[in-house]
Amino acid sequence: MGGRPMPLASGDQPVSSDTARPSAPRAADGVSGTVRDGRGRPVAGVLVQASAEPGSPPVPDLAIVTDQAGRFDWPLRPGTYRLSAGPSGTAVRVTVRAGNAVDVDLVTR
Amino acid sequence: LLVRRVLRLACASFRLGFNIFGSVWRADVGQRVARHRVYMAQMREAYMGSQKVMLALATLGAFAATGAVASDRSVSSDGSNYVYRGAPVAMSAPSVGTDAVSRSTAEAAGASFEEAAESSPSNGLATVAYGDPRAGRQGRSIVGWDSRMRAYTTSYPNRAIVYISRNGAHHCTGWFISSNTIATAGHCVHTGGSSGSWYAASSFRVYPGYDGSGAGPYGSCTVRRTHSVSGWTSSRNADFDYGAMRLNCTLGNTTGWFGYYAPTQSTLLNQTMIISGYPGDKPKTQWLSSDKIRSVTSYRVFYRADTVGGHSGSPVWNDRDEGLRTTGAWAFAVHAYGANSANMNSAPWLSSARVTNYTNWKNQPN
Numbered sequence: 001m002g003g004r005p006m007p008l009a010s011g012d013q014p015v016s017s018d019t020a021r022p023s024a025p026r027a028a029d030g031v032s033g034t035v036r037d038g039r040g041r042p043v044a045g046v047l048v049q050a051s052a053e054p055g056s057p058p059v060p061d062l063a064i065v066t067d068q069a070g071r072f073d074w075p076l077r078p079g080t081y082r083l084s085a086g087p088s089g090t091a092v093r094v095t096v097r098a099g100n101a102v103d104v105d106l107v108t109r
Numbered sequence: 110l111l112v113r114r115v116l117r118l119a120c121a122s123f124r125l126g127f128n129i130f131g132s133v134w135r136a137d138v139g140q141r142v143a144r145h146r147v148y149m150a151q152m153r154e155a156y157m158g159s160q161k162v163m164l165a166l167a168t169l170g171a172f173a174a175t176g177a178v179a180s181d182r183s184v185s186s187d188g189s190n191y192v193y194r195g196a197p198v199a200m201s202a203p204s205v206g207t208d209a210v211s212r213s214t215a216e217a218a219g220a221s222f223e224e225a226a227e228s229s230p231s232n233g234l235a236t237v238a239y240g241d242p243r244a245g246r247q248g249r250s251i252v253g254w255d256s257r258m259r260a261y262t263t264s265y266p267n268r269a270i271v272y273i274s275r276n277g278a279h280h281c282t283g284w285f286i287s288s289n290t291i292a293t294a295g296h297c298v299h300t301g302g303s304s305g306s307w308y309a310a311s312s313f314r315v316y317p318g319y320d321g322s323g324a325g326p327y328g329s330c331t332v333r334r335t336h337s338v339s340g341w342t343s344s345r346n347a348d349f350d351y352g353a354m355r356l357n358c359t360l361g362n363t364t365g366w367f368g369y370y371a372p373t374q375s376t377l378l379n380q381t382m383i384i385s386g387y388p389g390d391k392p393k394t395q396w397l398s399s400d401k402i403r404s405v406t407s408y409r410v411f412y413r414a415d416t417v418g419g420h421s422g423s424p425v426w427n428d429r430d431e432g433l434r435t436t437g438a439w440a441f442a443v444h445a446y447g448a449n450s451a452n453m454n455s456a457p458w459l460s461s462a463r464v465t466n467y468t469n470w471k472n473q474p475n
Contacts, residue, residue, distance in 0.1 A: 029304075045278075047389040049418050051447065058347055058446035058455060060296045063279040063389035063419030075300045077345060087390065099304075 042070025180340025203437025206365025219358025
């Protein structure tokens with residue numbers, strides 16, 4: 001299971017900054033990641049949307065769109081969010097802690 | 110003969126007396142006029158002084174009322190800190206523009222006709238299920254059913270709303286406040302907080318009234334510098350999440366621009382509001398929704414008009430032509446956040462301090 005991270009098979013898999021892989025240096029905390037299709041291939045140009053869990057800060061209404069490598073950066077404040085990619089992507093629960101960036105894979109169909 | 114001499118003497122005496130009295134009277138009147146002029150000048154000076162004091166107190170009061178002396182302090186991406194030397198203003202009037210655009214006139218105004226990069230080719234025109242109560246919790250700030258309507262972007266004020274791209278991908282929404290300045294959210298120009306950073310001005314391109322394909326009806330232009338406030342760039346405080354962009358073109362003369370004003374907090378509740386912008390789930394098309402202000406805090410207004418990621422920076426406005434006797438759209442808040450736990454979207458509203466910041470930003474020389 002080493003090497004390339006596997007795409008998430010189901011929604012609601014918790015990810016926290018404590019256990020997340022370190023990502024490239026960032027200016028602020030938040031969530032980074034890659035959007036893949038059902039066969040694990042990166043998908044470009046997908047809208048990644050976030051919604052705040054109760055008690056978490058509100059989500060900026062930015063358009064976060066994956067680049068040519070399927071990568072995205074979401075500058076979210078510390079809190080717990082559900083992230084999904086595309087209109088029918090599976091939601092993933094992510095916890096952001098102060099000073100840390102979370103790296104997560106999302107699946108779109 | 111004696112009678113004639115007496116009469117002549119009487120007339121001469123009367124003339125002499127009249128002249129003496131007249132000169133004294135004229136001198137007195139002259140002195141009175143002079144004194145009055147001095148008095149009026151003193152009054153005018155005192156009035157102007159009191160006005161300056163009152164304006165200063167009003168400004169301070171506005172800052173004090175919002176507690177925003179520090180957090181609303183203006184900052185700019187290029188380190189400039191221009192302060193407009195005119196009197197503080199509580200509003201700025203809108204313009205409906207000329208709309209008489211041709212490619213050559215737009216290019217003369219600094220626009221170019223680059224086609225926007227495809228931002229969401231795999232998404233298509235996604236729609237949100239009608240009546241899906243969970244929609245607001247799925248990352249879209251659609252509250253209840255999707256009430257958005259597609260906007261005609263060549264009519265005012267929709268043509269004064271811009272699609273903002275960053276590095277060729279959809280990023281945010283903005284709106285003209287002058288010929289060359291647009292208002293937007295703070296997080297559209299800076300990532301927020303002391304560990305955050307400015308997005309490079311050169312990474313942006315704005316498309317007024319963009320509508321689906323091609324280079325856009327008015328072309329596009331690049332960004333010279335960006336602005337926000339310390340409450341966002343130092344503290345990452347959602348209450349202070351607003352900013353602006355200075356453009357390298359004057360397309361606002363063609364599209365027109367929004368007026369903006371500082372309402373009093375007590376008048377905001379239940380006020381009708383309209384929002385129009387560029388949601389990421391409907392690529393490169395402008396969509397409009399409306400509601401009323403359902404909640405107000407010292408810094409933000411809350412509403413259930415539908416928004417989606419990409420709507421950040423959209424104008425929240427209403428029609429104030431009755432009260433202000435000026436036609437056009439008058440903005441009073443800058444949309445910034447999707448649904449909170451109460452399923453309401455939100456925007457920092459324009460206090461006097463914020464109106465002053467926007468006026469400084471639009472009046473800053475190039």
